[in-house]
Amino acid sequence: MTTYTFFNHAGGVGKTSATRDFGYELASRGHRVLLVDFDPQGNLTSFLGADKWGLNQDATLLAALLEDDPNAVQSRLPATVEVHGLSLYPATIDLAIAEAQLLAKIGRERRLSNILGRLPQAYDFVLIDSPPSLGTLTVNALVAADSVITPVATRFKAVDGLPGLTRMVNELQWVKPSLGFAAFLPTMYDQRNRHDSDVLEMIREQLAPLAPVLPPVRYRAADHNDASMSGQPVQVYKPGSEAARDMAQVVTAFLELQGQPA
Template sequence: MRVWAVANQKGGVGKTTTSIALAGLLADAGKRVVVLDLDPHGSMTSYFGYDPDSLEHSIFDLFQHEGNVPEGLPWQLLLSTSHERISLLPSSTVLATLERQSSGQNGLGLVVAKSLSQLWQDFDYAIIDSPPLLGVLMVNALAASQQLVIPVQTEFLAMKGLERMVSTLAMINRSRRQALPYTIVPTMFDRRTQASLSALKLLRSDYEANLCPAMIPIDTRLRDASRAGLTPSQFDPNSRAVLAYKVLLKHLLTLSNAAQVA
């Protein structure tokens, strides 16, 4: 299994859309994918037609065992999605209480990694949709992953969120055996606006070595896919955004294959 986390310490930059788009493309290629919704807002869970306010069981259950994960529990929590090769570990709004409950408990930072170890042989990829706040949930996402994807909206304020995310990553890397590689993905790009062009220029100047070669454009087909509960590539495989996400996926696979060889 390869584990990718999608994270940024700023909301509204396209994390959930990016997570689902990548999962959809991998599933289209025949891969078995599990997606994890670690955001208490539950956007990914809602995307696939479930209500995070009313789910009786969710990924929150994994954190209720003092850092241990009972055998078989991750399997019990899996839900089906609109794609037969994508399974969902759903969020629930009760996840918002985890920070308060976790004070004084040791070992909670590795709950997701321990959970994925039980699913390791049954899925080819795990994609984690992370919350926009640094806390036990984001720490779990980063600790479990082998590759970090950072969507960044192409506008000035998003640059500040990126700076915080890179700073957080540097802190996390000090506790990892090897640094977590990351790829920055420009999202909501509109070449007609000066804001998008200026932001892209800044990204190329400051983060060229970690920048995805494609920009994800503003595309109403993404919103339509969300409304239908389908992955973007299920809804419209030839949309501008899906074509850009295909470039991102190819880039990530190249990085992953190079890392495995190394």
């Protein structure tokens, strides 16, 4: 099992839809995939068509996160939601309770890591959608990962915030020395826009020394936004579209970089 956390402390970079579509693409190739919505906003849950407003806190990882006996964690795990060939641990606003209560817990940074080590079912990939913040839940999401996939919008503002992001990952090596970046994923890309092209080149120049830069995901509002509103991966909502093909290329490139068959 390999665990990747999708993380960028800046919002609006397409992180959640990238997590969903990346996971679906892996599952469509025969991999067993678990998605973990670790953001109290619950956008990944909604983007997969699950009714976050109809769920209660027992459907989330809240109880397992706050369980003080490590050996009792597995008994506190909820059943996963099975959707679009994926397994999902959903999130609701109740997960925000953990943000404050974990501060008083022993091993607070490793709670999610402990949970993922005690899953009742085997997975090939676990993808975590982290909050766009720098709080306790985000630290848990990063420490639980083998490495980090960072979506970066092809906008100068997004690139300008990257030093803070890389510094945070470096500081977390005090807790997990092996933590680093698996890849950077350019998102929101408009190839018709000179600004986007220039920023994409800047991303490749500045970030390639840290980790591979994957092929860009072109922004198609009619595909990405409507897919999220319909609660479907973009490949399900509009199969064969440019948006679907972009994610297929991203996952193929990523698996090749990991030395796995695409």
